[in-house]
Amino acid sequence: MAEQGAEAGGPPAWGGPPWRRWHGGGPPWWNRPDGDETRPRWPWRSTVAFTVFVLVGSNAAAELRKDDRAELDLFARVLLLVGAALLLWRWRRPVLVAFGTVATAMVYLGAGYPYGPVFLTVAIGCFSAIVAGHRKAAWTAMGALWVGHVLVAHWLFRWLPPGGDDAAGWGQETVVVTWGVAIVALSELARTRREQWARERAERAQAARRRADEERLRIARELHDVLAHSISVINVQAGVGLALLDSDPEQARTALITIKAAGKEALGEVRQVLDTLRTPGDAPRTPAPGLDRLPELVEQAAGAGLTVEVEGETPKLPPGTDLAAFRIVQEALTNVVRHSGARHVRVELDHDGRELRLRIDDDGPATGTDVGGGNGLVGMRERAAALGGTIEAGPRADGGFGVLAVLPVRAPREVEEDR
Incomplete structure (x- = not known):
């Protein structure tokens, strides 16, 4: 040197x-x-x-x-x-x-x-x-x-x-x-x-450059999850509204209401992400989404023509794990809307105090679009890996597509200390 x-x-x-x-x-x-x-x-x-x-x-x-x-x-x-x-x-x-x-x-x-x-x-x-x-x-x-x-x-x-x-x-x-x-x-x-x-x-x-890259990746992943889900819902509802505009105006009106709600929610979450850029280090003005908002995802999916069945109780999780679990479920439902002809999705929650197991299965069939070709599954894997967890995704033997996420409830360092 x-x-x-x-x-x-x-x-x-x-x-x-x-x-x-x-x-x-x-x-x-x-x-x-x-x-x-x-x-x-x-x-x-x-x-x-x-x-x-x-x-x-x-x-x-x-x-x-x-x-x-x-x-x-x-x-x-x-x-x-x-x-x-x-x-x-x-x-x-x-x-x-x-x-x-x-x-x-x-x-x-x-x-x-x-x-x-x-x-x-x-x-x-x-x-x-x-x-x-x-x-x-x-x-x-x-x-x-x-x-x-x-x-x-x-x-x-x-x-x-x-x-x-x-x-x-x-x-x-x-x-x-x-x-x-x-x-x-x-x-x-x-x-x-x-x-x-x-x-x-x-x-x-x-180290500063690495932290900046990680923060940019986190924000990009967050924006992708928010926008991909909301735009997918809006796209489906827009298609429904156009198809029923003349034959069933009331149903088309319902689709437009769903589009408005999805757009408002997306704007709110995007604004929350952007606030972290404008005021770094400050506490967020609104709490980060978690599994307590799972009913909202179910309702939005229903508006897109999906029937979502949730099995298991929603556990109390640390904020980071709670946000990752919510985004994984959100992205999995978005992939079903975008890449599958399924009409039924099952979400299973299994929590044993040390880790959370999330399973999202649909009954297919796939529409022919490569579900693994975008950033959705990559983002889910990155979220799980950041917490020390894993993601398994792929076609099921009996048809459809399945996603299994295993997320530790506590940080890996805390688990090692208990051992």
Whole structure:
């Protein structure tokens, strides 16, 4: 992930908790003010601060070691300015900055100038390279710094200013190595945390997309069940009304009344579904339908020419299971109206305290339309699967079509806890 961002020449994909999550995925100075996030902004403020610190600190170090190191001159200050100015490119060209700061630091030390915060630019340059994913380049730059320091301090010092300088002690090399290891370790920790935050951010985004997809699927399934049933009833009654308009106006009037009632009910349920979109998180204004409205389905089916016989008592169910059971019965009756020539349907309810068994059988015959080719059975299976239940549907051996739904009354987790 980090390597991809580095290869693209762009910023690393910063993530993290809210107090570290900046707009566009980078530090606050990262995104351009014109909205172009393909290139980072220039870190002027931090670079100016580093430059001032390096110059002031180097002057202080020169005062402390004026007797045994070369005096800061124009060339020294130019080197310090160049090393600090390179930090402006630390997010755009991290490898160049890492090696550039090391090179300026080595020239500075080789010229005999006093030790001081000149190493700060090296630390920041290598830190930026590691965090951007250029680990090998940063390690190589740090290794080159140590090798160059060994050469200057223990061999080349004879020919380099200041005159009469002695070789540095090997204990000083231990300090340099420790300092380099600390910088690399801190950089690797920052890189690891950044990648972890980026993964967490991607997982949260994926979870949000999954929840949105599930919600869209739920709403689509709900609208399908509502509209398919109501439109099927309206279609049948419209056909009856047209057929009897001249010969039996009173019966045609009854069909029109049924159409009006079915349309009003469909509008009410569609409005209830849409309300959940307009006010997410709010409690619904009307209760979700359940098996207590089974008599309404029976009455509507009777208006479509079906005789529905209900066996078993309507149990008290949790809202989710109650809604799923109602929609399964509704969809099964809709399929009978649309795809079957049956005139009799039997609905059996069997509840044992742990699961609800719903059986909807019609006496056929099928009209030749593929009952499994639409979204009805798919929606029923999805509703049952969401509760941990099952759906079996298919032609019966003695003719007709049957649907068997088994729905757990409690969530699967609660059942496992009882076991």
